[in-house]
Amino acid sequence: MDFLKQMILDKGYIINNNILKVDSFLNHQVDFKLMNEIGLEFYNYFKDKNITKIFTIEASGIAPAIMTSYKFEVPMVILKKQTSSILNDDLYQTEVKSFTKNTTYNLTLSKKYISPNDNILIIDDFLANGEAAKGAIKLIEDAGASVAGIGIVIEKSFQPGRKILEDLGYDIYSLARIKSLENNKIEFVD
Ligand code: 5GP
Secondary structure: OHHHHHHHHHHOEEOOOOOEEOHHHHHOOOOHHHHHHHHHHHHHHHHHHOOOEEEEEOOOOHHHHHHHHHHHOOOEEEEEEEOOOOOOOOEEEEEEEOOOOOOEEEEEEEHHHOOOOOEEEEEEEEEOOOHHHHHHHHHHHHOOOEEEEEEEEEEEOOOOHHHHHHHOOOOEEEEEEEEEOHHHOOEEOO
16 A cells, blocks of 8 residues: 555654554554545455454554444444453453563453454554454454454564464455564565
8 A cells, every 4th residue: 555655654763673653643643544545445355255343452453443444334343451351241351462562461342342243354553473463363253253354554574473363364454564674764565
């Protein structure tokens, strides 16, 4: 997606060889035109998959996910990050290791917002080690629902997330794939 790649080159900020900041258009301030294009792009790729809901992980996945849910005309569900585990029959929970914070959180979903008939598209801002996506998959499958695919805005292809999720059999569509952040330079996969 050229519009996204150009925005990453113009406005992305390399923190170190492993982390890219995109606060000015995706994670803090949000570019509505870009989000609209992202929603359309995910819709075009996954439109024949009978998607019933869009799931995302708070907070940075919400902007691309809401535009995707608008294109599909299906609800978006936000998986919450709780600091402690809650024993409650109304919730699904699983522990996830945070890539950027080096801590863990409990990804949480109310049983009210999922049913075994759901066929769910997961949307997130970044793919690194695949931990957040694996957590979302676990909650969906614990509920007996299906994962239709995973849509990622920015994939860091030099980290193992894509391979791990592909080996598990999931369809991953990433709008920008970064090959390297080394030498303070952003390089994309061709
Ligand atoms: P994973 O779970 O795949 O290891 O990491 C993905 C999650 O970590 C995303 O939900 C995202 O919020 C965060 N993340 C991973 N890498 C980056 C990065 O380079 N920049 C930013 N801003 N967030 C990242």
